[in-house]
Amino acid sequence: MYKPFFGLRANPFSVSPDPRYLIHTPHTEEALACFIYGIQSRKGFVLLTGEVGTGKTTLTNKLMEWLKLQRVSTAFVFNSQMNVAEFLDYVMADFGIPCGSQTKSQILLHLYNWLLERYRAGETAVLIVDEAQNLSDELLEEIRLMTNLETASEKLLQILLVGQPELEQKLKQPHLRQLRQRITLHAKTQALSLEQTNSYITQRMSLGGCSRAGVFPPLAAARIQEYSNGIPRVINLICEHCLVNAFADGLYEVSAEMVDKVAQDLDLISFGVNSGLAQEKTREEQPELADFMRMLGEQLRYAESAISQGRKA
8 A cells, every 4th residue: 555655565564574674683693693503502402582572483484594594404383282292293294204103102213213314414403382481381391301312412303492481480380490401592582772673664664675765764763662662563563554644644754743643543652662671691691602603693694695695586
């Protein structure tokens, strides 16, 4: 509707977790470093947590792009409301492992042999579980036991658990302490600062093909950051409605007053910048990532270049 008016080729504020729209902040870079370092070093368990709407799935999709480029075998579980049998069946199917038996012992034996083949070939297998805060205790224990699939020195299966902060609280329960102790790296998504919100909006408009500059001036972006509390999903929602309203009024620039009206219509309350969201410093907590992150920067630039060229082909 409004795309031709603003010279857009695509909706820049779609809620779909498109990895092209991932904004590279220190926290997202550190999270990607955690993932890739943990996978390449065969650490076993890596944890990613963050508030709703802070970009966990987008970040995960960016990781999966990189894994695909590296030809790493992956299984991605997006529905955590499963029992153990359903979970194992899904993982085997997503890895593409044939298994004629439905018995747990045979499934695990086939999985172990397949992982061992990958290991001997110098390959890695990664299991990613999204919405992990909804996993039952029984299934979390089963996932922990899957890390027992190992050689004498290394883990055969790398596991990434992705979830909301409730997952952290769940893992603090005494009966899950064995799983908690196996988590070697923990990354968190964070709300965006004002500067990052500005960059986020500009980047999305540019990727959408916007031919006009200054559609969201600094004052409007500041109000968006205030009302959204720096949560990317809420930023998308506000910006989408602002573009619709600006188009309806025949305006090429979103005003602060327009943002106020949209926020009121959406029943959003201004809480102040990044209120209540902890700003943890992963790099300081996990100093072993420092050298790896420098190397990772070159790998990510190469990966993004290759992915971009693949899309254009």
